[in-house]
Amino acid sequence: xxxxxxxxxxxxxxxSLVMGTEAGEMTCHSxxxxxxxxxxxxxxxxxxxxxxxxxxxRPNFLLLLADDLGIGDVGCYGNSTIRTPNIDxxxxxxxxxxxxxxxxxxxxxxxxxxxxxxxxIRTGMTSxxxxxxxxxxxxxxxxxxxxxxxxxxxxxxxxxTGLVGKWHLGLNCHNTSDHCHHPLSHxxxxxxxxxxxxxxxxxxxxxxxxxxxxQYRLHRCSQASALAALTLVAGKLIRLFHAPRWALVFxxxxxxxxxxxxxxxxxxxxxxxxxxxxxNHTVTQQPLxxxxxxxxxxxEAESFLQRNKHGPFMLLxxxxxxxxxxxxxxxxxxxxxxxxxxxxVEEMDWMVGRILDTLDQEGLTNNTLVYFASDHGGxxxxxxxxxxxxGWNGVYRGGKGMGGWEGGIRVPAIFRWPGVLPEGQVVxxxxxxxxxxxxxxxxxxxxxxxxxxxDGRNLLPLLRGETSYSDHEFLLHYCEVFLHAARWVQxxxxxxxxxxxxxxxxxxxxxxxxxxxxxxxxxxxxxxxDPPLLFDLSTDPGEAHPLKPDxxxxxxxxxxxxxxxxxxxxxxxxxxxxxxxxxxNIWRPWLQPSCGEFPRYGCDLE
Ligand SMILES: *[C@@H]1O[C@H](CO)[C@@H](O)[C@H](O)[C@H]1NC(C)=O
Ligand SMILES: *[C@@H]1O[C@H](CO)[C@@H](O)[C@H](O)[C@H]1NC(C)=O
Numbered sequence: 001x002x003x004x005x006x007x008x009x010x011x012x013x014x015x016s017l018v019m020g021t022e023a024g025e026m027t028c029h030s031x032x033x034x035x036x037x038x039x040x041x042x043x044x045x046x047x048x049x050x051x052x053x054x055x056x057x058r059p060n061f062l063l064l065l066a067d068d069l070g071i072g073d074v075g076c077y078g079n080s081t082i083r084t085p086n087i088d089x090x091x092x093x094x095x096x097x098x099x100x101x102x103x104x105x106x107x108x109x110x111x112x113x114x115x116x117x118x119x120x121i122r123t124g125m126t127s128x129x130x131x132x133x134x135x136x137x138x139x140x141x142x143x144x145x146x147x148x149x150x151x152x153x154x155x156x157x158x159x160x161t162g163l164v165g166k167w168h169l170g171l172n173c174h175n176t177s178d179h180c181h182h183p184l185s186h187x188x189x190x191x192x193x194x195x196x197x198x199x200x201x202x203x204x205x206x207x208x209x210x211x212x213x214x215q216y217r218l219h220r221c222s223q224a225s226a227l228a229a230l231t232l233v234a235g236k237l238i239r240l241f242h243a244p245r246w247a248l249v250f251x252x253x254x255x256x257x258x259x260x261x262x263x264x265x266x267x268x269x270x271x272x273x274x275x276x277x278x279x280n281h282t283v284t285q286q287p288l289x290x291x292x293x294x295x296x297x298x299x300e301a302e303s304f305l306q307r308n309k310h311g312p313f314m315l316l317x318x319x320x321x322x323x324x325x326x327x328x329x330x331x332x333x334x335x336x337x338x339x340x341x342x343x344x345v346e347e348m349d350w351m352v353g354r355i356l357d358t359l360d361q362e363g364l365t366n367n368t369l370v371y372f373a374s375d376h377g378g379x380x381x382x383x384x385x386x387x388x389x390x391g392w393n394g395v396y397r398g399g400k401g402m403g404g405w406e407g408g409i410r411v412p413a414i415f416r417w418p419g420v421l422p423e424g425q426v427v428x429x430x431x432x433x434x435x436x437x438x439x440x441x442x443x444x445x446x447x448x449x450x451x452x453x454x455d456g457r458n459l460l461p462l463l464r465g466e467t468s469y470s471d472h473e474f475l476l477h478y479c480e481v482f483l484h485a486a487r488w489v490q491x492x493x494x495x496x497x498x499x500x501x502x503x504x505x506x507x508x509x510x511x512x513x514x515x516x517x518x519x520x521x522x523x524x525x526x527x528x529x530d531p532p533l534l535f536d537l538s539t540d541p542g543e544a545h546p547l548k549p550d551x552x553x554x555x556x557x558x559x560x561x562x563x564x565x566x567x568x569x570x571x572x573x574x575x576x577x578x579x580x581x582x583x584x585n586i587w588r589p590w591l592q593p594s595c596g597e598f599p600r601y602g603c604d605l606e
Contacts, residue, residue: 007399027089046525052464053419055376060303060368061314061440062359063212064352065114067166067198067323068400069106070378070391073345074412078394081337081564083346086353087414092373093461095425097494099537101432101475102376105401105408105456106340106519107168107197107581110433111318115149115169115186117437117448117456121481121573123147125169127580128481129330132401132519134170134585137274140590142170142181144576150437152187153446160308162190164300165318166197172577179281188316192300194288195593198320198327202275203290204267205325206384209518210274211267218266222259229253271440272601273592283595284605290327296606298351302358305405309362310372314440322337324382324389342388369443373433374399374412380407380513381520395542397512401519403479404500406543421463429470430496432487435459435562438496445544453572474565479522481578486562497558498543500533502526532559 066320071077075084076091077098103113109132120126124144134141141317143149151161163183170181183191199209226339229252276286277293301317303448308315320327326344336342352372360363378391380399392398398405412435417423439446457471468489477485479502487498504520505527506512514520534547535557549555577584595603 011278024509028101028132037088048440053424055369055420055443055464056416057443057461058157058312058418059420060311060364060446061159061442062355062370063316063436063440064355064370065165065316065318066321066348066372066470067319068372068376068379068382068391069322069348069391069412070399070407071373071374071390071396071410071412072394073322073378076414077412079392080348082214082342083336084349086349086356087372087412087579090352090356090370090416091414092424094370094414094417095421095427097364097413097431098428099248099430100373100411101430101477102374102409102411102462103432103434105376105399105403106132107127107166107375109198111454112147112169113431114145114375114436115143115151115511116146116147117150118452119434119455119476119569120480121478122453122455122576124576124579126478127287127582127585128523129582130480130521130523131580131582131585132480132522134168134580136585136587137171137276138589139170139585139586140173140588140591141579141581143171143186145180145185145581146451147186148452149186150440150444151183151316154312154314154444155187155189155442157445158314160311161188161191161443162304162308162313162315163188163193163318163378164191164297164304164315165193166320167191167193167195167318168197171195171593174591176593177281182281184280190304190368191296193318194275196274196277197322198325199270199274200324201267201270202288203325204271207324207382207389207518208267208343210270214266214270215263218259218263218484222263225252225256225259229256236478272594273587276593276595279606280592283593284603286373286595286602286604289604289606290325291329292606293327294329294351295346298354301355305358305362305364306357309364311364311367314444319348319351321351322391324379326389339387341391345391369417369420369440371413371436372417374411375433376411377402377408379519379535381515381517381518397543398504398520399513401486401514402504403505403522404477404484405484406498406537406541415459415463422465425463425465427462428483429462429468429545429557430475430487431459431462432456432468432472432475438553456463474562476566480580482522483566484522484526486566488558488562488565490558493560494538496537497554497562498535498537499559499562500529500535500605502528502595503533531555534558 045154076088086105102110108126112125113120154298155161172178173180201208202209222561229249232451271287275288322344326340332343333345336346377399382390393399393407396407396410398407437456438458449563463469476485484502485500489496505525509513531549535543575584594601
């Protein structure tokens with residue numbers, strides 16, 4: 001019997017007695033408990049967890065979340081031309097997941113699900129009318145105060161909790177300082193970052209997320225008002241109005257001019273309205289100084305680790321990388337083989353390295369569980385001319401914004417906890433970003449809430465190799481409130497089936513993305529499949545070969561099973577407000593956070 005990686009010293013003799021000579025040859029440190037547990041496992045016919053300590057209670061948590069990073073952008077996921085040595089080092093020292101899934105394919109809902117362990121349709125962090133994410137820092141929507149994040153539970157368990165970087169889960173409900181959706185109202189005790197998130201618009205760069213659309217609308221309004229004024233001048237509509245003719249013409253002309261001026265300045269306005277930094281409850285830099293934000297975030301993360309090294313702590317570093325406009329410091333510009341996007345990825349990897357080095361220097365590595373992931377797939381549509389500014393999703397079809405196709409939701413994900421999780425291990429089972437919630441809550445000594453549905457599952461047994469199966473039998477893949485796809489893990493046959501009920505229509509046809517738009521739509525310009533598309537992901541992860549209803553004997557059974565699951569989930573939902581619907585998602589002047597005094601808004605206290 002061979003027991004690889006076993007570390008023990010006290011028990012080496014006892015083991016030799018029981019197991020013969022091989023045990024005597026083992027390289028041994030000290031961990032009698034795990035050796036005995038392994039032995040017990042052997043005798044009970046269980047798969048032993050060799051060489052691993054029982055999870056020490058209450059580790060620190062360092063959670064690293066990239067923005068828009070594709071699974072194909074990382075060295076340890078098979079990219080041979082981009083350099084991500086630090087993320088690769090994390091994978092070598094821990095467990096790399098190859099089927100880790102975001103609950104949605106865009107930022108706001110995916111992040112809400114990550115923090116709460118619940119599908120966005122349960123928390124209201126979605127819409128049914130095309131609003132994919134929170135649009136304004138001065139909107140009224142956001143993660144409802146009743147929702148429980150893992151940060152909130154860990155804080156109650158005595159953890160010091162911090163967030164550095166992007167939030168994008170709302171700010172205020174009624175006035176500029178109620179901060180009902182603010183990170184500090186959701187369990188974080190320290191916050192430095194962007195309430196909304198990085199956008200091309202923060203740099204006035206292409207692709208623009210908001211300016212172009214707003215400009216277009218304002219121009220149309222301006223033109224409509226001007227046209228109405230002219231029509232009146234021509235006297236055609238004069239009898240329809242009781243108001244004096246010239247007063248009306250004048251008013252319409254003024255309205256047209258105002259819209260035209262607004263269209264011209266809307267870009268500058270967005271920079272102030274959305275691209276600002278907050279430190280805890282205070283706006284400290286408005287607008288954001290792009291060239292300084294990377295250094296600022298790094299210093300903040302490092303100082304958090306140093307200040308709280310006596311633990312326990314939970315730090316979420318939510319990178320602004322690798323979202324457009326790809327803010328990259330001089331040191332990394334022009335270094336990669338993949339243009340501005342590759343440079344930005346390599347810089348983020350360097351930041352990961354700096355943070356991991358701090359853990360090492362402070363002697364925190366062995367009692368810190370590190371998690372690295374991306375919030376969803378890379379953006380295929382992000383490009384300026386022919387230069388690709390978004391990520392690469394490897395063999396997986398589709399990308400950011402596509403709720404169903406694998407490329408939108410399958411993300412790179414690594415867990416590392418030396419001594420407790422195996423090193424250099426790969427897990428192919430389907431897992432979800434929602435699983436982080438129960439996993440860290442339980443390890444932190446807390447309990448999962450029992451008054452609501454938690455969709456995530458504790459990952460620890462799978463990560464430690466105590467089980468080889470994911471606890472998820474089904475995972476549903478929504479695009480807003482529309483169910484685009486669903487997967488079924490048929491354990492007894494070792495298969496992962498995936499059914500697509502709806503898929504976006506690509507532009508141009510067959511392009512694999514919706515070029516000319518920010519993301520593919522969830523409804524309207526989509527194909528509804530009847531019968532649905534069925535793929536066997538276990539043999540066809542690239543979703544290239546849909547199975548034929550008449551050739552695949554399981555076809556109807558699988559589709560029916562997933563339909564039933566969808567109905568079951570739908571009926572388990574409670575009535576909630578859609579936080580991303582139009583009324584909560586428009587700019588409200590009275591909610592606009594700012595620093596400085598009229599008429600000179602803005603400040604820089606960082
Ligand atoms: C590596 O990543 C870059 C940047 O996204 C991408 O263009 C390239 O195709 C990837 N290469 C491989 C081999 O996956
Ligand atoms: C950290 O854990 C690893 C793996 O168990 C062990 O080899 C190493 O000596 C530990 N380091 C410290 C500083 O305790």
